[in-house]
Amino acid sequence: MSIIEIKDLHKVYDGKSLPVYAVNGIDIKIEAGEFTAVVGPSGSGKTTLLNIVGGLDEPTEGEVFIDGVKITGLSGREKTDFRMKNIGFVFQAYNLIPVFTAKENVEFILHLQGKPKAEREKRTKELLEAVGLGDRMDSRPNKLSGGQQQRVAVARALASKPKFILADEPTANLDSKSTDNLLEIMEKLNREENITFLFSTHDQRVVSKARRVITIQDGVVVSDIRK
């Protein structure tokens, strides 16, 4: 069974004079362990697609299944709960909580899930060590570089043991070294722990590392290449 199954997905926004077809009939299946990049020019619909797949937005038409569960049509509360348990998010601007340390940022989602303290601490330590930040656990985001912050964000996304990681242009704000470092970590997690990644990106370095590249233009898939 596919981890992500997108069926005939449409998203239409009410424009000022004409409707805007952000996603216009997309069918995609993503299997467990894939390392997939969704690419396309600005306004092509990739962020809308990821928002719908991540349960942050509702399509106008079509269905999205995550590990067999149809998430389109779930209530707001059900979607929030589903996201917490099944989807890890990595955002372009890191979006860490500035008043929390790296450890607390990762631990927070486990706290939302009601995990016991011992389990939270063990998992947080493992994840931060896995992204190479075992020695910066007590640092607040403003004491970390952009690359380090994004690695904390990856650790946070992995904390709840999600079915896949959804990353919206994760390297857009990073320099080359940090980008390479982050990609290396994500590749390693994908390879060694079979974690599924789905990116939207403009970054050719990310595209070159991806094993599957889906190109979107004007809301439709124009190519889907497996390397």
Add this chain to the structure above:
Amino acid sequence: MISSFAWRNLWRNKLRSIVIITAVTLGIFAGIFLMAFMNGMVNDRIQTIIGTEISHIQIHRPGFVESDLFTLRIANADSVVDVVKSIPNVSAASKRIVINSMAASAETGTGVKITGVDPESEKKVTRLYTKIIEGKYLDGTGKNSIVIGETLAKKLKVGLKYKIIITVQDVNNNITGGAFRVVGIYRTDNNMFDGANIYVRNSDISALTGLDGKEAHEVAILLSNNDATEEAGKSVAASFPQLEVKDWLRISPEAGYLVSAMNQYMYIFMVVILLALCFGIINTMLMVIMERVRELGMLMAIGMNKLKVFMMIMLETVYLSLTGGVLGIVGGYFVTRYFEHAGINLYFWKEAFASMGYSAMVYPVIEPGTMIIVTIMVIVTGIFSSLYPAYRALKLNPSQAIRS
């Protein structure tokens, strides 16, 4: 963790939080202190009413309070006083002859209330003897001595050793009069009282009116504490079913209204302060929400449900209100406690205060119950202030908020 998160969020923008906390602190401090100040004024007025004017409980023949009829006398007042003294919580009792009559000096005359007292017994019931500003209080020396208020002395244009003619009705319903020499002038905090009340010895007024010395119109009772009034009143009434027993609240209902009205005014005042602060807090929290749109979007995206987002915003608001509130309450408490002993002397408004029956020296008093109620009001204000900002946070669309 949500509570820790909310507390830390409070200090993200220290200056802004400190400004609003200071505003809340000053508002609550002002409210607490003003409540204590007004409470002190009212307490002082009540103590004056009890200690100088009325005492806690009075016994009369039925109808005397309404009519002031000379004929409505308690036949054996001394035995009534003896029985009353044996009732628990009664610290002193004194019989009085009370007559409304005319007092005249060489220059002018006016209506007065004459109270005939046994000076030594009366000293144990009322503190009027402590209010003498010229001369002395009534004692066993000299015949037909009289103590008058400062306001009346000015009205009659008399001073110490002046003679005043009082005209009264005697036991045979004849009009009779007597000359009394001013031996003392008192000043209470109530100008109206001072202008209408004169005190003579019971024996002198009895001789003038033909009473036998055992009769009296009134027995005034002082209790060991105000709280015992109701219980002691019931015991006294049970001992003298044929007499009318009234406590100070029923003799001077305006004093009771004063207490309850002042309490209500003060709480209304506090509500107005809190309402004003409420808008400041709402404004601050709306700014907080606007600044954190992206973060709130992220929190909702990663699975923080609406209830937890609501709780977080609410806790931040409550912490903001409560921090200022607690500082204001504690500050108000300690400043009140200082002035509770030191007092606040409003000397410049002394006359204005006296014309309303209040002392110019105010000793603010704050009750523990008031502190608890104010604390609850602050918490409720915090919760109330959080509702709209929290609602705004809940209305955010996570996908749009993240990209804001």
